[in-house]
Amino acid sequence: MDERSQELRRAIHGxxxxxxxxxxxxxxxxxxxxxxxxxxxxxxALRRVEYDPDRRPAVLIEFSSHTIEVQGRKLEGLYLAVVGQRASVLSEVQELYIEDDREGTAVIQKLTIQKKSKRGEGAEDES
Structure with a gap:
């Protein structure tokens, strides 16, 4: 695959x-x-971000309409990127694709998106 095709693929798929x-x-x-x-x-619409490496999920990201649960390894950097509003994309990565296991590199193993309900209804799980 040529370089232009690879750039286009990354733009679409991350x-x-x-x-x-x-x-x-x-x-x-x-x-x-x-x-x-x-x-x-x-x-x-970001309301709150929590990080606790001893809890599952380790990171909770709360927006006015959705709650995002993040499980993985080395998620402190992810927490700081979201709090500083620098993260643009969060995506799950399968273990077999992990090539760069440098210190501090976040690895998201599971993302759960829950849409908040409107007054009194239960939350909907989107993933």
Whole structure:
């Protein structure tokens, strides 16, 4: 595959070798579980981010309309990227694709997207 085709593929599918992609100040956080629908949520709707490496899921990202649960390894960098509104894409990465196991590289093994209910209804799981 030539370089132009690879760039186009990465633009459409993201970099399957990276769990977290970041840029200077993205308007939205694009969440891409390996199965189920993808969703992009505006940072302006971000309400809360929690990180506890001893809890499962280790990271909770709460928007006004959705709650995102993140499980994986080395997720402190992901937490800091979301809190600083620098993360642009979060995507699940299968273990066999992990080539770069450097210190501090986040590995997202599971993303769960839950749509919040409207007053009194139960939450819907989208993944």
């Amino acid at each position: 970099d399957e070798h990276a769990s977290v992609e970041s840029m200077p100040r993205p308007m939205m956080l694009d969440i891409r579980p390996s199965k189920g629908p993808w969703v992009a949520l505006p940072y302006i």
